[in-house]
Amino acid sequence: MTTATFSMQRIDPYSPPAEHLRLQQEAPVSQVPWRNDTTIWAVTRHADVRTVLGDARFSSDRSLPGHPTFAGYTSASKLKNLIEMDPPEHTQQRVRVMGEFTVKKIAAMRPRIEQIVEETIDAMLASGTEADLVEALSLPVPSVVIAELLGVPFEDHSLFQENSAAFVEADATPEQRMAAMGALKEYIGGLVADRIERPGDDILSRQLAAGAPPEELTALGFLLLIAGHETTANMISLCVATLIDKPELLQQLRENPALLPGAVEELLRYFTIAEVGGLRLATADLEVGGVLIPAGDAVFALCNTANRDAEVFPEPNTIDFTRGARNHVAFGFGPHQCLGQNLARLELEIVLEAVIRRIPTLRFAGTFDDISFKEWGPNYGVYRLPVAW
Amino acid sequence: MQLTANRATCIGAGQCVFTDPDAFDQDDDGLVLVLRPEPAATEEIARATEAVHVCPSRSLRLVESAP
Ligand code: HEM
Ligand code: SF4
Numbered sequence: 241m242t243t244a245t246f247s248m249q250r251i252d253p254y255s256p257p258a259e260h261l262r263l264q265q266e267a268p269v270s271q272v273p274w275r276n277d278t279t280i281w282a283v284t285r286h287a288d289v290r291t292v293l294g295d296a297r298f299s300s301d302r303s304l305p306g307h308p309t310f311a312g313y314t315s316a317s318k319l320k321n322l323i324e325m326d327p328p329e330h331t332q333q334r335v336r337v338m339g340e341f342t343v344k345k346i347a348a349m350r351p352r353i354e355q356i357v358e359e360t361i362d363a364m365l366a367s368g369t370e371a372d373l374v375e376a377l378s379l380p381v382p383s384v385v386i387a388e389l390l391g392v393p394f395e396d397h398s399l400f401q402e403n404s405a406a407f408v409e410a411d412a413t414p415e416q417r418m419a420a421m422g423a424l425k426e427y428i429g430g431l432v433a434d435r436i437e438r439p440g441d442d443i444l445s446r447q448l449a450a451g452a453p454p455e456e457l458t459a460l461g462f463l464l465l466i467a468g469h470e471t472t473a474n475m476i477s478l479c480v481a482t483l484i485d486k487p488e489l490l491q492q493l494r495e496n497p498a499l500l501p502g503a504v505e506e507l508l509r510y511f512t513i514a515e516v517g518g519l520r521l522a523t524a525d526l527e528v529g530g531v532l533i534p535a536g537d538a539v540f541a542l543c544n545t546a547n548r549d550a551e552v553f554p555e556p557n558t559i560d561f562t563r564g565a566r567n568h569v570a571f572g573f574g575p576h577q578c579l580g581q582n583l584a585r586l587e588l589e590i591v592l593e594a595v596i597r598r599i600p601t602l603r604f605a606g607t608f609d610d611i612s613f614k615e616w617g618p619n620y621g622v623y624r625l626p627v628a629w
Numbered sequence: 630m631q632l633t634a635n636r637a638t639c640i641g642a643g644q645c646v647f648t649d650p651d652a653f654d655q656d657d658d659g660l661v662l663v664l665r666p667e668p669a670a671t672e673e674i675a676r677a678t679e680a681v682h683v684c685p686s687r688s689l690r691l692v693e694s695a696p
Contacts, residue, residue: 294687331640338641338659343650566648567683577642577685585647 246272246280246540253613254482254510255557260284260545269531280308280538281528286549286569288529289518292541293574296327298520300576307521308538319455321463323517323576330575336450337460338579340389340443346582349385353587356384357594365598365629370605373625374477379405381591382472385583386465390431391442400427408470410623428461468580471514474614474621475584476591479507481625482559483592485608492561493596503561504588509568510559512544513620517572543569544620601629630668631695632677634661635688644683649676661688 250257263270264284274280283292292298302309302324322333364376383401392400406412406420432444432454439445447457483490493499518541522533533539547568548556571578578584595602605626614621632652641659652665668677681689
C-alpha cells in the first residue's frame with residue numbers, strides 16, 4: 241500500500257505549495273494521489289474553482305461514501321451541520337440563520353469588538369514585554385466575539401475560552417482535544433436548553449423562535465465556534481507576522497490608515513488559510529475546465545492556488561493593498577461561501593488598527609525563520625508567534 | 630441597464646453590499662435588496678458588474694434595458 245498523498249508542504253511560507261502552482265500551469269484539472277491509496281481531482285484555476293464550488297452537485301455531504309476528508313478535519317458531530325449539508329437541506333438552514341450576519345448587523349458590532357480588542361491588548365501589555373501573540377491576542381479575540389454572539393453569559397466566558405483554546409492548542413493530545421470538544425458541545429447544548437426556558441436577545445433565542453430544532457442549533461453553535469475561531473486567529477497571527485516581517489507594508493498602513501480594509505482583503509487573498517473548505521464529491525458526471533470528472537470522484541478545489549491565478553490577479557505574488565480585488569475565493573464560493581465573512585473582515589480590521597496604533601515597537605522575539613507554520617492544517621496559520629515590545 | 634436579483638437563490642453572503650453599498654442592501658433576513666435597479670453612469674455600471682461577478686450564488690443579473 242502506498243502512502244503517497246497530495247502534498248501540502250510549502251517551501252516558502254508566503255506561497256502555496258510549489259506543486260499546486262505547477263499543476264495550475266501544466267495540468268490545471270488533474271488527478272493526484274490522496275489519502276489511503278485513493279485519488280482526488282486537484283482543481284487549481286480561479287474560474288474552475290468557482291465552477292466546482294458554485295455547483296452543489298459537487299457535494300459537501302461528508303457522510304456520502306467516498307467523500308474526501310482531511311486528516312484532523314472529520315465531522316465533529318454525528319449531527320450534520322450547515323457546512324456539510326447539500327441543498328435543499330443546506331438552503332433551508334442557511335436562509336434561516338443568514339439574517340444574523342448581514343453587513344449592517346455585523347457593522348453594528350464594531351464598538352463592542354473594539355472594546356474587546358482594547359481590553360485584550362491592555363492585558364497583553366500589562367503582562368510584561370514579551371508574549372506569544374497567538375495565545376495573548378489572536379485566540380482570545382475571536383473566542384470572546386463568538387461567545388457574545390451566542391449569548392454566553394459573562395461568568396461562563398473563561399470556561400468557554402479555555403475550552404475553545406484547548407480544542408485548537410498546538411500541543412494537545414487527541415484525547416485532550418476530544419475532551420475540550422465534548423465540554424464545548426455539552427456547554428452549547430445546555431445554553432440552547434436554557435434559551436428554550438428563558439429566551440434572550442441572542443442568536444440562539446432568535447433561531448429557536450424561527451423554528452430551529454434545538455439539536456440542530458447545538459450543531460450550528462458549535463460550527464460557528466470551529467469555523468470562526470481558529471480561522472480568524474490564524475489570520476490575525478499571519479497578518480501581524482507579515483507586517484513585522486515586511487516593514488514597508490506596515491509603513492503604508494501607518495501613513496494611510498484608510499488602506500486598512502484593502503489590506504485585510506489582500507491578506508485574506510494572499511494567505512487563503514481555509515483551503516480544506518474546498519473538498520467535494522462529484523455526484524454526477526461534470527465537466528470542469530474541459531475535463532470530465534465522473535460521478536463518485538473526489539475533488540479538491542484549491543482556493544489558495546486559485547487566488548494566485550495570474551489571469552485574474554495581475555502580479556499575483558505581490559502583496560498590494562490597493563489591489564481592490566473582491567473576487568478572491570478566500571471565503572470559498574457558491575452556496576457555502578463563508579457565513580461569517582463580514583465578521584471576520586471587521587475583526588481583522590479592528591485588531592490590525594489597534595496593534596499598529598498601540599504597540600509601535602512590536603517585533604519578533606526570535607526571527608521570522610523561527611516561526612513554525614501550520615502546513616498540514618486543517619487551516620494554515622502559525623503555531624506560536626513570540627513577540628516583544 | 631437593468632439590475633435584478635433572484636431572492637430565491639440569494640444566500641445572504643453580503644458580497645454585493647460589501648462591493649457596492651449604493652446599489653445593494655440586505656433586509657433583516659439577510660436577503661438582497663436592489664437599491665439602484667437602473668445603473669446608468671459608467672462608474673455605476675462598473676461596480677454593478679463587479680457585484681454580479683462576485684455574488685457566490687450567481688443571484689444577480691445586469692442586462693440591457695428594454696428599448
Ligand atoms: C478569516 C477568517 C475566516 C476564513 C478564512 C473563513 C473561511 C471559510 C470558508 C473558505 C468557508 C467555505 C467552506 C466550504 O465551502 O465548505 C467558510 C464557511 C463558513 N464559515 Fe468561515 N471563515 C472565516 C471566519 C468565519 C467566522 C468569524 C465565522 C462565524 C462566526 C465563520 C462561519 C462560517 C460558517 C458558518 C461557514 C459555513 C457556511 C455554509 O456552509 O453555508 N467563518 N468559511
Ligand atoms: S452577493 Fe449574492 S448571495 Fe450575497 S447577498 Fe448579494 S445577492 Fe445574495
